[in-house]
Amino acid sequence: CNHNSIQQRERGAPFVSGLPKDLHKLAGEYKKKFWDNKNNHRNLLAHWQANLPIQTLEDWKILNNKRIVELPGGKELLNYYPSAFAAASYLFSHSDQSGHYWDHEEHIKEFFSTLIREKRMYSPLEWSLLSPQDFADAGGKGLLNRGSIYSLLCKTYPEVDWSRCRPALDPTFWKTVQNQRQFLDFVADYFSLMRKEELMTTAKTEIQRLGGEQLLKMYPNRMEMLRTCYPELLWPNIDSPRQWADSNLHLKFVEYVEKVTGVQKVEDWRKIKRDELIRLGGGPLMRRYGNIYEMLKHVYGNEIVSDVLQVRRRLPPGSRKQKQIIFEYLCDSLAFKNMEDWYSLTKKDMYACGPKFYNILGKPSDFIPQMFPKYKWDFYRFLRSHPFWTSDFGHHMNLMYSMQSYANLRDPTEFTKLNEKDFKQHNGKRCFLHYHSYLHLILSVYPFRKYDILTRAPPVFWKDxxxxxxxxxxxxxxxxxxxxxxxxxxxxxxxxxxxxxxxxxxxxxxxxxxxxxxxxxxxxxxxxFDDSDDKEYNTKYLQCFMKHLVSVNPKSKITAMTDYYLDCTQETIPFYFPSFNIAVVYHKEQFYHSEGCAKQLSFEERLKLDEAKRKRYLQHGIRLVIIPFWDPITLKSFRSRLIVAKGGDLDEALSISTRDDFPLPNLSLHDRIR
Missing domain, CATH: 1.10.10 (Arc Repressor Mutant, subunit A)
Known part of the structure; x- marks a missing residue:
């Protein structure tokens, strides 16, 4: 690759030069005949590779789908492959001319597995938020030509029930009114609505979240949709919010509520609560009149007296006007200069300004965004209680996204450049109490980025x-x-x-x-400590054991040597006591294999082999203590082997025979981890 092409790529400009003229022409047309031959696919990738800094198969990962669209023929290539890396992996490893990338089921399953990890969609209902455009941008454009997302999921994962997300992923689902009604029944059950009429006030975003975005687009308004799906129910003749300006319509709406709720006389209105009336669509009336009494008095005139409904004609507690008055007093008392200061408002501060302020206004995270709707508030920067963090792990994930924006971080790996103290001003710091460390929190939220997070952590991160x-x-x-x-x-x-x-x-x-x-x-x-890689594990363990045995007897003043080379036998001894002429060795399992054969010797043959080696060392005046692989390296095992080697003098010097216990502490790491 040349230097100019690398600089061109860093600037992000699409390259066109360097390709043959006929390929330039095809780049503008790319007829179907061109794509029927997979050799043309390979030639196109080869020309890309010649103009980009691509040397190995892994280098194809630098081309994301946005970059591919800028290249000649890239937009058409995404109809056949999810990414440039997938295309290169498939084309350069398969020589066949028939079939396509998506003809292989393992490729489809691999694509869905990657999409699940990237989008964090671990339940079928979460797939309802995935639009066809997002699916195509992720690399599934070619799959959409083979059916809907719903049908592809059913074929790929037949063991999973995808019926919950079918309304959002299957365009054919909405063709029948029966399916539309079935979906609205599910919405009513999901939100525990007492009546189907309450679907009038269900938030549009909630219906979209469950997969009903296409259903809402099929009708000019909500009321038309409900009348079509539930023709047997009564619905108010209100299709637009502008119609509430007509006061004559208020009487018709009150009569509608009386029919739905079974109100037969004025006294029955005592059973109707304000929230229930709002759920039936009476929110505009409550905002206009304040309470049910004022609404009925305006509709029925002097026929309604306060004694009938047992209410007093005063400003309702918690009304919008009352909240506005209290909030203005709160602003004067606190005298906050910056909008960011409102994040630090606590329940204690509100009680200091007024004993009932908190009861009327509610939580700061609820009323502050309502009072300043134009300011972009971060939900997770308000103070939260401990039950809030224990109720849902999703709050922890959203907290990390909030902190990422708070600290201007572009990638989760940059969290290691900071520490817990850097977020003292962030009110989500209470979440840290649920984790052993700052690193524990990061890895819990981003488990799939563990390798990148740890490898990019700077040395100063490990001061904690x-x-x-x-x-x-x-x-x-x-x-x-x-x-x-x-x-x-x-x-x-x-x-x-x-x-x-x-x-x-x-x-x-x-x-x-x-x-x-x-x-x-x-x-x-x-x-x-011995971290060498060339030594055998049990040999190092034996040396550590012997060093510890000598160290717990400081009065004996015994000298010992490790990895001592004996000239007489021309062997390196793991542990040697020169003053006693005693050598300690460890025999691993391979030592007892017969020459030229993998079969082990019998137990009697092993003992004879050990005895022959001890006699050979004894000829040079050295007593040999052999620890075989079937013996654990413990105090009792070593003493028994020392007796076999006739090392009683070393036994007395180390005071092994008089010790009932041996300080070999076991470290329970699992108890240490919180």
């Missing part, structure tokens, strides 16, 4: 001990590391491959330094 615990404890738990000795002998090749450990070691230096910070109540000896 709680973040270190989240990373290291999950690593130790994954590999079932439970004891001190296992921690000391972890090979560096193992933990350095884990994401996040590279910058962790840059911050703290060595693995032993990290361990001492995380487990301060244990005593750690630098000599016990």
């Amino acid at each position: 001990r709680s973040n270190m615990e989240t990373l290291v404890f999950s690593f130790l738990k994954e590999f079932d590391v439970r004891s001190k000795f296992q921690i000391c002998i972890l090979p560096k090749g193992l933990y350095k491959r884990q994401p996040g450990f590279k910058t962790l070691l840059q911050q703290h230096g060595t693995w032993s330094a990290v361990v001492q910070i995380l487990f301060p109540r244990f005593k750690w000896n630098e000599d016990f």
Whole structure:
């Protein structure tokens, strides 16, 4: 690839030069005959590759669908493949000329799996929010030619019940009135409506969220839709909000409410509550008159007296006018200069201004956006109670999106550049109480970005001990590391491959330094740590065990050497006591295999092999202690093997025979993690 093409790509300009003239012509037409031959697909990708910095198959991922549309023939290519990477993977690995990419069921299932992860649609009802345009932009344009999204989902995942999302994903569903009525019945049951008439006031966004956007577009207004689907019910003759200006229509609406609710005399209006009247469509009347009494008095005149409805003619508590008066007094008392200051308003502040202010106005997160509708408020920057964060994990996800906007972050991986202290001014900080660390919160919300988040974390991010615990404890738990000795002998090749450990070691230096910070109540000896990759695991464990055995007997002053090379036998001994001429070795399972055969020796043959080796060492004046692979490396096992090697003097020096216990602490990591 040339330098000019790379610069051209960085500027985002589409390239056209470098392609043959005949391909230029086809780029403007791209007739169907051209796309019937898959060799033309391959040639098109080859010409793209010659003008873009693409060397390997993975490099095709740099071309997103927006970039492909700018390339010659890119828009047509998306009719056959979900992305440039999928096209390259398929075309350069299949030589057949027949069939297409979407003819393979595994490709369709792979596309849906990717779409589920990217859009976070884990239940069938969540698919109702997916529009055909969003589906095509994600790479499924070619699939839409093979049927609706609903039919594709049913074929790909037949074990799942997709009936809930069919109204939104199947255009043929709305052809019959029976299906339309079935959907509205579902809406009424979903929102626990007492009557079907309450569908008049159900929010448009709620119906769209359940998949009824196409149904709303089929009718000029809501009332026309309800009259068509429920012809047997009574509906008010109100099709537009402008009709409420006619006062004669108010009487007809009151008569309609009386028929629906069964009101036969004026006293029966006591059973009708304000909220119930609003759900039946009387919201404009309540906003105009304030309460039911004023509405009835205007409709029926002097026939209605206050004693009949047992109400007093005064400003209703919690009315819009009363809230406005109290809110103006609250503004004067608080004297906030910036709109951002309203996020810090608490229940205690409202009680300080007035004992009933909180009861009348309600929560700050509810009334503040109503008082300042033009300002763009962030719902999750208001103070929330602890039950709010425990009720739904979706609040935690939305909090992270709010903090991402609050800190001007472009990607979730940039959260590691910050820490929990940077969000002290964000009222969502109470959510942190539900997590062990700041890292724990990030990984819980973005589990699929774990690798990117940990690899891009800067060294300073690991200054926080709680973040270190989240990373290291999950690593130790994954590999079932439970004891001190296992921690000391972890090979560096193992933990350095884990994401996040590279910058962790840059911050703290060595693995032993990290361990001492995380487990301060244990005593750690630098000599016990051995992170070499070339040694066998049990050999390192044996050396760590022997070092610990010598260290707990400081009065004996025994000298010991590890990886000691014996000239007489020309072998390297894992552990050697020069003053006692005692060597300790570990025999793994392969040692007992017969030469040239994978079959193991019998137990008697193993004992003879060990005895022959001990005699060979004894000829050079060295007593050999052998720990075979079937013996656990424990105090009792070592002592029994020491007796076999006639090492009683070392037994007395180490005081093994007089010890009832041996300080080999087991570290329960699972109890350490909150």
